[in-house]
Structures are given as structure tokens and as C-alpha cells.
Amino acid sequence: MDLIGALTSFSVGTLDGCDAMMMIELATTPEEYESGIRRQMPIAMTPEHARELGQALLLAARAAEMGDSPSYAFN
Secondary structure, X not given: OOOOOEEEXXXXXXXXXXXXXXXXXXXXXXXHHHHOXXXXXXXXXXXXXXXXXXXXXXXXXXXXXXXXXXXXXXX
16 A cells, blocks of 8 residues: 555546547655655546546445445456
């Protein structure tokens, strides 16, 4: 759990009109978060992967709101 970054912001769009694009900004340590240091990571994906990611995030958000135990499942 020590290697988990904290998402501080994100933006989405398209890349060359055919792939989905997401830019995430994160702090990788508590110290970076407190001092305002952020790292940016651009991520390109197919439209299908973008839909799958969106659906998976919605499910994870619902589970988090219900207080479910952590899941370590990866796609």
C-alpha cells in the first residue's frame, strides 16, 4: 500500500480522433501531496478499454461507498 499514489486531478479527451486519452495528475507520497508536488501521466486507450475502465470505476466507487473490503483484482 506504500506505493499507491493519490489522484489529485484528471482530464479526458481524444488522441488523433480515434483513441481515448486521459491525463492523470498524482502525488506519489504523502510528503509530495502535502508540499504540492504532482506528477502527470498521459494514458491512451482504445474506446473499448475506456468504456471498460469507466464501468469498473463506477463499480469500485459504489463498493467504496458501501464500505466493502479492498479489492486487488486487475484486468
